Amino acid sequence: MAFRYEEQMQPPPPQRVTDVAITTHEHVYEVDPRLMERWVLQQAFPNWDSLRIMNARGDHLAWMHAHFAKGVVTGSELLAEVDAEDAAESSERHP
């Protein structure tokens, strides 16, 4: 709850999630800053700011879904649907 400088300026130790991406706070992912700095000057992010953005993103997506979407489906569901259609077409061509 309280703001303390020393707690804000150092994120949790990074965990590598791919060759090029890391995660620090739960649900916060970022391009490895050592790679990113080749293209974009890296800003200093206090912890509260990273968490604010991550939380606001979820809030905004939920708000958009609530106001503009008839339903919400996952990408994996869509891919499964496409795969199923492909399989059906294939079996029709090669019964």
Place this chain on the structure above:
Amino acid sequence: MTDLDHDAQASADPLLAPFTPGMHGNPPELAELTRNDEIVPQVVIPLADVKTREFVEEWHNASYNCYSSGHKFCREVCPVVTETRNESWSPTAFHANVVAMERGELTIEDVAADYVNCTGCGACELRCPNTLYTGDFYRFRTRTVDVVKAARALAVESGVHQEGYRSWNARTAERSHEPVLGEVPVGQDTVRDWADGLGIPVGGETILFVDCEAAFYRTSVPRAVAQVLQKAGYEFGLMGEQWCCGGPAAEMGYVDQARTFAEHNLASWRATGTRRLLVLDPHDYISFTEDYPKFFGADFDLEVVLVVELFAEMIRDGRLVPDVAVDRAITYHDPCRLNKRKGIWKEPREVLRSIPGLRFEDVDRVTQWSYCSGAGGGLAVEKPELTAAISARRLDHAGRLDVDTLVSACPWSERPLTEAGDDVDIDVLDIHELLATSLGIEVGGSRGETGDRRLAQARTGAMGRVRRTKGARGPGDAPSGAGSGDAPGGAGSDAAGSGAGDR
């Protein structure tokens, strides 16, 4: 076929094997493409004026990031643009100006007056996809508030002053407090008058910092906070020699003055052995968690506690038990500097939901990204008529609900909101005042002339819209227009019901 196909032959579907620089499994011919990459250098801008060159060099990347994207989602959440539709006063324009200055097509003299038109609410930064969807991922977000502050500072350094800003900051420097009472002097000799009769000591490990507006104008707020703390048995004192936090000076471009004030305050805290600051004002909270760390770095080793978060915790653990019913139908105004700039929205709602008797019609925090009182960022100093219009728009949103009271958690918002509320017969109260009342505390102090007059009027009958004699709309007048930032489903909807559920 992609640009990376050297042999100009149609490749397999590139989406099946996307190229990500840095991946260990990249084919050698692709890895070679990035082998000689270097860390992006700071750009040197060939401008003769040193101050302008330094400004452009610092904000070049941020400005091109905005200018080259051009989403402009910011406009529909910006309170100034929503009110005026003036493109020169949009967050996009504030960045485009920097691009033009880099090319020598504009000077700060040309655009300094445009930069007045910002409340520093932070909605544009947060709604920008470059923050919301990629800011943390690329460690680079939109920083409109900082760009505006830097442009104002460049103007001041270049001798380009806005008369309202100049006068306000000159009087603040003279009295060490903002001239919130107009011609009535404010100063060190009266800064603790709000606490008369409360028996609060001076100094100590924990002090309550009270902003200028609350200390001199809306004195009911610090009185409410202090008495709630006393009721909970929380030990605290008042500051030894309190000056203005310096935040408004920093926002208006008077950076040296802001730093002088900050240095004074830090020295005063050191002298009284203070380790913890209790802060009731969101603007102070920004100053102490953003400006002071920039001024002092790790030397700023005090703990900063936002009072409304502390009160929510005290209610949660039973140290505070509101048990006096409050006969009001309310909605809550998310102060910009809490909701948008700090992501603090939950605790004020916890406090309000603990108060018996209240009927609480909540509007979710995302809908409120486009809401503002217009009082921040010095706008009320230079353009009070625009602040009043933005406040009137905020009260119009409240007026569509079945409420009789708008509750805020920011003393600076409460003066213009109270005036706008008077036009539509809606009371504007502070959350700390309301909590104190529900704890059986006679708050005392002042809410300003209009606020005191309204509070003295007896309210009878059923709570809500029917109590209003002006500005009351029929029950069928629900808000509409999702694309405008108005609240689709905002009337009577709580956070969860509007899709921005509590965590």
